Amino acid sequence: MKIIDLHHWVDEPSKAIEIQKSLASRIILEGKSNVRLTTIAGVDVSGVSSVGPVWAAAVVIKLPQFDIVERSFAVSTVNLPYVPGLLSFRELPVILEALKKLQTVPDLIICDGQGLAHPRFFGLACHLGLWVNLPTVGCAKSRLIGKAPDPNINAGDYELLEYKDRTVGLILRTRTRVKPVYVSPGHLIDVDGSRRVIMSCCNGRRLPEPTRLAHLAVNSYRKGKLK
DNA sequence: GCGACAG
DNA sequence: ATCTTGTCGC
Numbered sequence: 682m683k684i685i686d687l688h689h690w691v692d693e694p695s696k697a698i699e700i701q702k703s704l705a706s707r708i709i710l711e712g713k714s715n716v717r718l719t720t721i722a723g724v725d726v727s728g729v730s731s732v733g734p735v736w737a738a739a740v741v742i743k744l745p746q747f748d749i750v751e752r753s754f755a756v757s758t759v760n761l762p763y764v765p766g767l768l769s770f771r772e773l774p775v776i777l778e779a780l781k782k783l784q785t786v787p788d789l790i791i792c793d794g795q796g797l798a799h800p801r802f803f804g805l806a807c808h809l810g811l812w813v814n815l816p817t818v819g820c821a822k823s824r825l826i827g828k829a830p831d832p833n834i835n836a837g838d839y840e841l842l843e844y845k846d847r848t849v850g851l852i853l854r855t856r857t858r859v860k861p862v863y864v865s866p867g868h869l870i871d872v873d874g875s876r877r878v879i880m881s882c883c884n885g886r887r888l889p890e891p892t893r894l895a896h897l898a899v900n901s902y903r904k905g906k907l908k
Numbered sequence: 909g910c911g912a913c914a915g
Numbered sequence: 916a917t918c919t920t921g922t923c924g925c
């Protein structure tokens with residue numbers, strides 16, 4: 682898979698914030714709504730919160746059967762600790778390394794983190810989308826920013842997430858009576874499209890299958906049980 | 909000044 | 916993210 686290198690990575694938070702501000706206006710919140718999604722990739726990273734080694738996995742599945750089409754992996758070293766709002770600068774480089782090894786070009790990529798629902802409207806999913814020039818969706822397990830009521834208890838129930846007078850995503854109940862997830866557009870997709878993609882990938886689970894499988898894969902890879 | 913804070 | 920005991924369901 683081809684990756685566009687738009688700039689060098691930094692290890693200084695103030696510089697990272699300036700980069701986010703300059704790139705945020707480039708994300709596109711609409712896509713080709715009539716395109717049917719068949720291959721969807723999930724990416725995930727494993728590693729300690731501070732500086733050190735990190736591992737990444739990308740898993741491509743095919744809908745509606747949820748078959749695994751392809752998996753790829755990468756290892757790297759991060760130079761920036763985990764800082765809320767700057768997750769991209771830890772995780773994106775190693776994610777891109779894993780994606781480069783993919784033979785399949787997926788129709789869309791789901792990230793384990795936020796997209797638009799970010800302090801500077803530029804979370805990991807937005808950042809990744811610009812680099813790979815593909816539709817991306819952020820699906821996080823917890824909140825970073827924004828306000829919304831609690832969604833009802835049934836699978837599919839949701840509430841829009843608002844931040845600084847903008848609708849940045851939604852809180853989505855992917856499974857009945859289970860803690861909801863935080864969904865937001867990354868690139869080339871809007872809020873409602875993001876919701877439909879995530880719901881169609883969940884298959885009765887709390888997390889979308891691409892994300893769940895990438896999480897399992899990256900941990901096996903880290904332990905040396907997969908390559 | 910005080911909390912909140914993706915992974 | 917990481918750590919950790921117990922419980923539930925197939």
